């Protein structure tokens with residue numbers, strides 16, 4: 001079969017599998033235009049392995065199909081304007097447009113005039129309407145008649161309490177400016193990041209954030225926005241239940257404590273200590289008090305100020321950490337501080353975007369979702385030809401962001417083996433999850 005015929009058959013087959021998975025879970029088919037959330041949009045929704053993998057492969061095939069049919073010169077020109085989508089989204093988030101469009105008073109057939117919304121926000125009607133139109137063209141909202149706008153399913157995900165907009169708000173408030181300096185930062189052969197060039201600081205980003213409350217708030221909220229919808233899978237795809245009942249899990253650099261909260265909610269036999277910089281204590285307390293007041297009161301989750309460049313004070317526990325935002329030497333220093341506390345039974349779980357380079361396959365790999373079984377532990381399907389192995393859009397986005405903000409990185413499996421080996425640890429296993437994140441399990445050598 002030709003490349004395009006194969007893509008067409010992957011698209012048809014994965015669509016069929018996706019639909020049958022939805023049917024067996026008694027879920028409706030997906031939609032765009034209806035201004036309601038699909039049950040699978042809930043942050044705590046856990047897709048079956050086959051639903052997860054059919055969606056992943058379908059998305060990859062649709063993206064490649066779009067490349068096949070679009071004139072290459074047009075693709076290049078369109079991509080050159082990609083910052084426009086991010087800036088339009090930032091505007092929508094700033095004014096909470098989606099909340100207004102989803103309001104019960106809005107007739108979703110007719111929509112609301114852009115000019116009425118513009119006047120509510122104190123903006124010029126023509127300018128604002130064109131930003132709205134850009135959003136409608138990308139399916140964040142609908143244009144129902146010229147200059148009138150209504151909500152769709154994506155608009156619903158843009159309204160509180162959904163956390164994803166907080167991740168996108170970070171891009172508008174901080175990341176877009178960083179992106180403009182990435183190219184400049186590459187030919188400075190010393191540790192000078194695009195973020196430092198864009199925002200004019202010399203320290204590491206986290207130290208800079210402590211001096212700037214606006215960016216501190218944007219960044220801290222963005223972490224919750226990024227990780228919030230991953231917790232159901234992170235809980236299901238690692239055998240937390242098998243940890244013994246005296247286990248203390250230390251989440252090092254745990255931020256507002258969303259992951260720790262998911263662990264203590266799902267596994268009553270576990271305790272979590274969330275370690276982070278002292279200034280993160282207040283947001284973490286606020287988070288736990290509003291979501292898990294009883295567990296917080298019981299002391300099964302606690303905050304401990306700790307600098308992870310100092311030796312880890314809690315010996316012989318199970319440890320979680322994220323180190324993708326530190327350059328190599330810092331990663332080695334952090335891991336050594338942690339290693340000093342580990343005993344042979346300790347495990348270090350590093351929750352990051354393991355990167356599988358998007359290598360173009362030379363051999364034919366058929367589309368076989370048969371190997372993904374809903375009754376077994378989650379495993380990823382082999383990516384079929386002609387999709388590049390990997391096909392990881394969000395994972396590679398994170399890697400680029402780590403480069404831009406920290407001159408740090410997401411790692412391939414061999415890079416993980418090598419880094420862990422450099423500090424006298426070994427990789428036990430990489431656990432794939434139904435999110436862009438994997439869990440890299442490490443132990444003492």
Ligand SMILES: C[S@@+](CC[C@H](N)C(=O)[O-])C[C@H]1O[C@@H](n2cnc3c(N)ncnc32)[C@H](O)[C@@H]1O
Nearest residue numbers: 206223224227253254255256276277306307308
């Ligand atoms: C990638 S974020 C972690 C996000 C978090 N796991 C979550 O689920 O929201 C990195 C965290 O490392 C923390 N951090 C940065 N430098 C630190 C240090 N020297 N010691 C301890 N924590 C630090 C930051 O405050 C931030 O919360």
